[in-house]
Amino acid sequence: MTSRGALPPALRAALTSPGGRCYRHCDRPIRTRRIESRLPGLWYVRACPSGVVSVTIYAEWTRRDPTRSVQHALRDWTVPPSRVRLRDLRLATRHGPELGRAAERLLATARGRRGVRVVYWRVYPFRARDKTERRLFVCFRRAHRSPVFFVSASKAKGPRCPVCTRGG
Amino acid sequence: MPLSVRYGQRLAKRLRVPLQILDIDRRGQGKAADRFVRDHGDASPDYLIPQVFLEWSDGQVEHLLTGFSEQVPRTARAWRDLLSSDWLRSVRGSERP
Numbered sequence: 001m002t003s004r005g006a007l008p009p010a011l012r013a014a015l016t017s018p019g020g021r022c023y024r025h026c027d028r029p030i031r032t033r034r035i036e037s038r039l040p041g042l043w044y045v046r047a048c049p050s051g052v053v054s055v056t057i058y059a060e061w062t063r064r065d066p067t068r069s070v071q072h073a074l075r076d077w078t079v080p081p082s083r084v085r086l087r088d089l090r091l092a093t094r095h096g097p098e099l100g101r102a103a104e105r106l107l108a109t110a111r112g113r114r115g116v117r118v119v120y121w122r123v124y125p126f127r128a129r130d131k132t133e134r135r136l137f138v139c140f141r142r143a144h145r146s147p148v149f150f151v152s153a154s155k156a157k158g159p160r161c162p163v164c165t166r167g168g
Numbered sequence: 169m170p171l172s173v174r175y176g177q178r179l180a181k182r183l184r185v186p187l188q189i190l191d192i193d194r195r196g197q198g199k200a201a202d203r204f205v206r207d208h209g210d211a212s213p214d215y216l217i218p219q220v221f222l223e224w225s226d227g228q229v230e231h232l233l234t235g236f237s238e239q240v241p242r243t244a245r246a247w248r249d250l251l252s253s254d255w256l257r258s259v260r261g262s263e264r265p
Contacts, residue, residue, distance in 0.1 A: 017238040046238060055237050067212070087213040092234040097253035098246040104253055120216070120237035 005040030005060045011116060012042060014103035015059050015094070022048035024125070025135065025154060030054055033140065035147055037073045041066065045147060051137040051159060053149065056121040059094075063114050067091055070119040078149040079162040083136075084121070092118045125154060139164060171240060172218040175247035182251070182260060183222070192217060210234045218243075 007015070020030040028048050035043040041060030047053045058070045067089050075081035094116040096107035107115065123136040133154040138147050139161035152159035173189060180187035190201035201219075205211050208229045209219045220233040233250055236242035250256065 017236065017242045019241075020239040057238070090212045090214065090216045090237060091210045092216055092237070093210050093231065094234075095232070097255035098233050098250045100249045101252075101254070104249075104255065108254070122237055 005062050007042050007059060007061050007116070008106065010102045010106050011059075011061065011099070014099040015042070015116065015118070016044070017046075020046070020054070022050075022052055022054065025052050026050060039066070039069055039073055045138055047138050051139060052154070053123070053136040053138050056138075056149075057118060058121075059116055059118045061110075061114055061116050064117070065091060066117055067119050070121070074121055074149070077146050083123070083149070083151060088121055088123050090120045090122065092120065094118060123151075128153075137161075171244055172220070172235065172247070175244070175251070176218075176220065178251060179220075179247075179256075182256065185222075204229075 016032070018032055021027050022030055026048055028050075030046050030048055033045050033047065035045060037043060039058065039060065041058055041062075044057045045053060046055050046057070056074070058066065058073075060066050067086070071084055071086060071089055074084040078084050094103075096104040096115070099107070099116075125133050125135045128134050134151050135154045136149060137152050137159045138149050140147055141161065141164050143164035148161050148163045150159075150162050176187050176189070190197040190204065192198045192201050204221060205215050205219055208221055209231050210216060216234050216237060218233070218235045219231065222230045222232055224230065233246060236246060
């Protein structure tokens with residue numbers, strides 16, 4: 001049994017997507033890291049070893065659109081919170097047939113034919129007023145209990161987390 | 169040829185239905201795509217692509233697939249799973265869409 005909205009192991013396995021490389025930044029392998037929140041679904045952050053975030057993913061087994069809840073949670077983790085804009089949050093519904101045999105059969109037998117709703121937070125690189133390229137970074141240091149998302153210059157050697165204020 | 173056009177052609181062939189592609193970068197098609205996504209798909213201000221739909225002969229529209237934002241190979245895997253799914257087998261075994 002799983003709590004409402006939580007994903008059973010078969011669905012988790014079907015949704016995970018390891019691998020990939022940091023696109024147009026360092027080309028190093030992307031690491032996928034799980035994070036916790038009060039929401040019932042599953043969070044993953046895909047980021048390179050320097051902390052440049054490729055995408056942050058939230059998946060929940062539900063009929064509802066969790067986009068607003070995701071925005072709210074992300075705003076708690078982001079400096080400044082206004083960086084989490086609705087236009088950077090994108091919804092996807094996973095019905096089952098596109099998730100492989102095990103997940104398809106699980107979802108087909110589920111009460112109420114619920115699908116999995118996934119929200120992606122992707123912030124594309126952009127130019128600041130001084131024309132330097134900026135990207136979204138994440139800091140996972142133990143100095144803070146939650147991840148900290150912040151924007152810094154793409155080429156910064158040690159992007160400074162605004163919460164633990166230590167260079168990377 | 170874009171990945172989802174290639175797999176879309178395969179799916180259409182298996183279902184023996186025509187494939188219609190709406191390119192969001194073309195003015196007329198983009199508006200039709202926006203409407204489709206808003207009415208039947210995964211709508212967001214800057215929605216994910218591709219989004220794949222099946223229109224049945226009675227006019228019902230079924231959302232089948234939205235691209236995976238993680239990486240292109242993940243969307244390719246989803247297409248392969250869709251093409252070998254129980255769902256596709258059952259649709260092919262029943263009436264044509």
